[in-house]
Structures are given as C-alpha cells and as structure tokens.
Amino acid sequence: LILNNSQAGFRGPNQWPGMCQAGTRQSPIDLDPQVAVPGHFEPLVLLNYDRPVSANITNNGHTVMLNMEQPCEIVMAAGGLPAVYRLEQIHFHWKSEHTLEGKRWPLEMHMVHYDRRFKKFSEAAKIKKGLAVLAVLFYETKEPNNGFQPMLESMPKVSHVEGTPFKLSQHVILQDLLPHELNYFYHYAGSLTTPNCDESVVWTVLAQLVPVGEEQVVAQFHKIQSHHEPLISNYRPVQKVNNRLIYLQQP
Ligand code: 1SD
Ligand code: ZN
Numbered sequence: 001l002i003l004n005n006s007q008a009g010f011r012g013p014n015q016w017p018g019m020c021q022a023g024t025r026q027s028p029i030d031l032d033p034q035v036a037v038p039g040h041f042e043p044l045v046l047l048n049y050d051r052p053v054s055a056n057i058t059n060n061g062h063t064v065m066l067n068m069e070q071p072c073e074i075v076m077a078a079g080g081l082p083a084v085y086r087l088e089q090i091h092f093h094w095k096s097e098h099t100l101e102g103k104r105w106p107l108e109m110h111m112v113h114y115d116r117r118f119k120k121f122s123e124a125a126k127i128k129k130g131l132a133v134l135a136v137l138f139y140e141t142k143e144p145n146n147g148f149q150p151m152l153e154s155m156p157k158v159s160h161v162e163g164t165p166f167k168l169s170q171h172v173i174l175q176d177l178l179p180h181e182l183n184y185f186y187h188y189a190g191s192l193t194t195p196n197c198d199e200s201v202v203w204t205v206l207a208q209l210v211p212v213g214e215e216q217v218v219a220q221f222h223k224i225q226s227h228h229e230p231l232i233s234n235y236r237p238v239q240k241v242n243n244r245l246i247y248l249q250q251p
Contacts, residue, residue: 144213147176
C-alpha cells in the first residue's frame with residue numbers, strides 16, 4: 001500500500017482495490033460554494049472538546065494518529081448528523097485531502113467518530129453513515145499554533161518508529177485545534193480516504209481555516225517516516241462528486 005504520492009504509480013491511489021475504484025460516493029472532493037446548496041442544519045454540538053484528554057500517539061506508516069481510550073465521552077452530534085458519534089482517533093494528512101475552490105492547503109486534520117450505538121469503531125465502519133469525520137484545514141503562518149504543542153512534544157518519539165503507540169506526555173485540548181466559528185461547514189456523504197474506501201462516512205469539513213506554524217508542519221509532520229523514508233505527502237486525490245448534494249452551512 002503506497003500513500004506517498006511521490007510514488008503514486010504502482011499501487012498508488014489509482015490502483016487501490018474495491019470501493020476505491022467502484023464507489024460513487026468517494027472522498028475527498030473539491031468543495032466549492034458555487035456548487036454547494038445551503039445547509040439549514042442545527043449548529044454542530046461538540047461535547048467535551050474543551051476538556052484536557054490523554055491519548056496515545058502512533059506512526060502507523062501512513063499518518064500520525066492520536067487514539068482516545070474507548071469508550072470516550074468526547075462526542076459530536078447535530079449539524080445534520082443522523083446520530084451521536086464518539087471520537088475514536090485523530091490523524092493528519094499533508095497536504096490537505098479536501099480542496100477549497102481547487103486550492104490545496106498544507107495540512108488537514110481528521111477527527112474520526114463512530115455512531116455510539118455500536119460497541120466499537122470496526123462495527124460502525126461497515127455501516128452507511130456509521131462514521132462521522134470532522135475535518136479541519138490549516139494555513140501556514142510564521143507563528144506556531146500552541147494547540148499543537150502537546151502533540152508535537154511527543155512526535156519525535158514516533159517519527160522513525162512505525163506501529164508502536166506512545167502515551168502523550170501532556171494532555172491535549174481538542175478545541176485548541178478547531179476554528180472559532182463552528183457553524184460554518186460543508187456537509188456531505190462520502191467515504192474513508194484510504195483502502196478499502198468504505199462509503200460509511202458523513203463528512204463535516206469546517207470552512208473556517210486554522211493557522212499552523214510553517215515550522216510545525218515542515219519540521220514535524222514532514223519528518224514522519226514510512227519504511228525508513230520521509231512521508232512526503234499522504235493525501236488521496238479528489239474524487240468525483242457524481243449525483244451527491246454538498247451542503248454549505250453558513251453562520
Ligand atoms: O486515512 C484514515 C485511515 O488511517 C483510518 O484512520 C481510517 C479509519 O479506519 O480513516 C481514514 S480517513 O478517511 O479518515 N482519512
Ligand atoms: Zn484521514
């Protein structure tokens with residue numbers, strides 16, 4: 001499995017199996033206010049995002065991931081979501097997977113949640129709308145974003161070590177990684193962006209961007225290694241919208 005787009009020929013995204021080729025509701029997509037229809041949803045509800053939480057950090061060979069201990073009480077609901085979803089893990093793509101009016105941003109965060117009526121993530125992942133991913137796009141600034149500090153503190157431990165989880169030495173406050181405006185988002189039905197690209201995800205992509213320090217991206221995310229080589233990028237190309245409605249909720 002090759003996620004590094006610098007190697008995107010053999011076994012790259014164009015050769016991924018199953019739904020990745022056959023699907024019609026795939027992710028990521030380009031997001032464009034001209035194409036979107038207005039959303040009239042209730043505001044998003046994010047519960048316990050303001051709480052300091054402990055997590056494990058892992059380099060899984062295609063991204064760096066923070067795992068929450070389950071069952072966790074950090075949940076996402078409303079905002080057009082058909083259920084209440086529990087946070088399973090957070091991971092990153094560099095550069096962004098979703099593009100905004102054709103523009104790709106340097107970093108995208110995926111907060112992966114599963115319908116809490118299921119006992120565990122893997123069961124919900126097989127069901128349409130079983131998963132809800134909250135995505136945040138970042139733009140680079142000279143100043144570092146302190147919200148990343150607890151995570152970046154532990155990143156050097158995993159950058160050259162694949163598959164081993166380490167406990168974060170500090171607690172993270174998830175809200176510190178979110179934009180101020182939460183009632184401004186794209187909402188659509190899509191898929192996981194890695195094989196087998198199951199079409200089980202309700203996507204909420206926040207439309208207000210968040211700053212991240214250039215150095216934080218270059219000196220930390222770009223140092224993550226996969227098979228002893230820097231993981232230069234790990235985004236899937238944008239997919240066809242087909243006959244889906246893409247909603248844009250505006251404050
Ligand atoms: O790429 C991630 C993958 O690492 C895994 O976390 C999966 C959930 O099992 O989700 C995809 S993604 O669609 O959130 N990018
Ligand atoms: Zn992802």
